[in-house]
Amino acid sequence: WLHGDPLIQIQIIINDCDQNCFIMTRTFRRCSDEIDYVLLACVAAGSHCVPVCEIVGVQEAAGRSQKSEPGRWPRVLQKPDKSQQPAFTVSYVGRGRQHRWRCSEVTFHCADWSTCHQWVQTIQEQLSLLTNRPKRLLVYVNPFGGKQRGRQIYEQKVAPVFSRAAISADVIVTERANHARDHLKTEAELKEYDGVVCVGGDGMFSEIVHGLISRTQLDSGVDQDSPEETLVPCSLRIGIIPAGSTDCICYATVGANDPVTSALHIVVGDCQPLDVCSVHHDDALLRYSLSLLGYGFYGDVLTDSEKKRWMGPARYDFSGLKTFLTHHQYEGTVSYLPATGSVGSPRDRMKCRSGCHVCQHNSPLPSVDSDVWQVVRGKFVAINAASMSCACPRSPKGLSPSAHLSDGTTDLILVRKCSRLDFLRHLLRHTNKDDQVHLPDVLIQSDLQSVVTGTVPPRRHSGLSVLLRDTMVVSGV
Numbered sequence: 001w002l003h004g005d006p007l008i009q010i011q012i013i014i015n016d017c018d019q020n021c022f023i024m025t026r027t028f029r030r031c032s033d034e035i036d037y038v039l040l041a042c043v044a045a046g047s048h049c050v051p052v053c054e055i056v057g058v059q060e061a062a063g064r065s066q067k068s069e070p071g072r073w074p075r076v077l078q079k080p081d082k083s084q085q086p087a088f089t090v091s092y093v094g095r096g097r098q099h100r101w102r103c104s105e106v107t108f109h110c111a112d113w114s115t116c117h118q119w120v121q122t123i124q125e126q127l128s129l130l131t132n133r134p135k136r137l138l139v140y141v142n143p144f145g146g147k148q149r150g151r152q153i154y155e156q157k158v159a160p161v162f163s164r165a166a167i168s169a170d171v172i173v174t175e176r177a178n179h180a181r182d183h184l185k186t187e188a189e190l191k192e193y194d195g196v197v198c199v200g201g202d203g204m205f206s207e208i209v210h211g212l213i214s215r216t217q218l219d220s221g222v223d224q225d226s227p228e229e230t231l232v233p234c235s236l237r238i239g240i241i242p243a244g245s246t247d248c249i250c251y252a253t254v255g256a257n258d259p260v261t262s263a264l265h266i267v268v269g270d271c272q273p274l275d276v277c278s279v280h281h282d283d284a285l286l287r288y289s290l291s292l293l294g295y296g297f298y299g300d301v302l303t304d305s306e307k308k309r310w311m312g313p314a315r316y317d318f319s320g321l322k323t324f325l326t327h328h329q330y331e332g333t334v335s336y337l338p339a340t341g342s343v344g345s346p347r348d349r350m351k352c353r354s355g356c357h358v359c360q361h362n363s364p365l366p367s368v369d370s371d372v373w374q375v376v377r378g379k380f381v382a383i384n385a386a387s388m389s390c391a392c393p394r395s396p397k398g399l400s401p402s403a404h405l406s407d408g409t410t411d412l413i414l415v416r417k418c419s420r421l422d423f424l425r426h427l428l429r430h431t432n433k434d435d436q437v438h439l440p441d442v443l444i445q446s447d448l449q450s451v452v453t454g455t456v457p458p459r460r461h462s463g464l465s466v467l468l469r470d471t472m473v474v475s476g477v
């Protein structure tokens, strides 16, 4: 277009570089021309401009089938009958409603193959400059999580996206519970990978978190059992492909439970640090927790629902109803240290989103004054510590809607002894958009470090200490 015949037939949108627009600049030398000139082009589809960082991949397109996934993938501007003409196809992130992403495509037709190769090479060069993108991933697939569709979800929805992005993946389909955890802890050659991907639900994610954190501490000689030790942060990111029953961590971090959306977040190298709690008993590490630590009602629901896995996702409804009807109350003392330097509060109106200023400000951990232990005694229906909102499709705002993903605090939610009706009102608020905690018997407090001491048998753990860690476990989201 600068010198008569266009080198390449593409739609060009040049505007002032607003943040949606990326103009790629490249100098080409044409044999017939003695001067270099600059091609300015943006990868354009309709009126959208796509930044290079949101390009999934590029490939030469002639002779290629346009129907890789009917109704989903192809968004080709040129007519398919031109597909034998030299052309290249750029796949990029298309944004849909409710935080969902799609892999969209645009095909550019070129005058000759050499120009086509040049464009493909140029775009690939640009992509290779994006250092936050993973190139090699270790993928664990739980074939039994949720509706037992983990394997199909990976093969049909995720693998094609990875292959477009030229990401190589070593896939392990788990054969038993804790297979992924044990493999990560002992055998996996972690140096060969840029990240670990979990295809499963929250339980599977928890396995991977435990495997990765334990491996990192073992390699660094850190004693995980000691609450005094500072954990060494894991260098690998964890990507979550939702294939479980609730997929709360995926929902709370991405905003949708959609495998293609998550795969695309992994491809473009998005990352989100998450706070990690370690739970100790008698100087022994019990668990790490990244979402909800529940004693009383939620602990009972989870314990009971684990025995009813055969029911699939419906087990949560069944166990929830059963536990609600029993209406157990637990007497005890809860002591906690309030966080003082935290910018966030459980009653914040501002929700934690990507680039959240509270989480950015609070690295490292907010300070605590260890002399100001707060103590609450009494009978409780539920004692919860939420390190994130715990939002999921059933509870769109979650248990603690304003909890931050990585501000170094956890929200302590104490539900005191109350009538079944009042507790039901509290639970119902989890499923709608009302204020989740504004009930007389619910106390919510943002704290950093808490010790929960239950005094009533038959609870197994009569003295738990919960330490908030700031290990930067990052979900590939």
Ligand SMILES: Nc1ncnc2c1ncn2[C@@H]1O[C@H](COP(=O)(O)OP(=O)(O)OP(=O)(O)O)[C@@H](O)[C@H]1O
Pocket (backbone or CB within 6 Å): 142, 143, 144, 145, 146, 147, 173, 174, 175, 176, 177, 178, 179, 199, 200, 201, 202, 203, 204, 205, 207, 243, 244, 245, 246, 247, 248
């Ligand atoms: N091959 C396997 N056979 C049996 N259990 C497995 C296998 N692989 C993993 N698991 C276990 O299955 C449990 C549940 O898996 P997952 O979290 O994927 O699904 P879910 O419980 O249905 O979903 P959610 O946790 O979101 O409710 C995990 O705790 C994991 O340890």
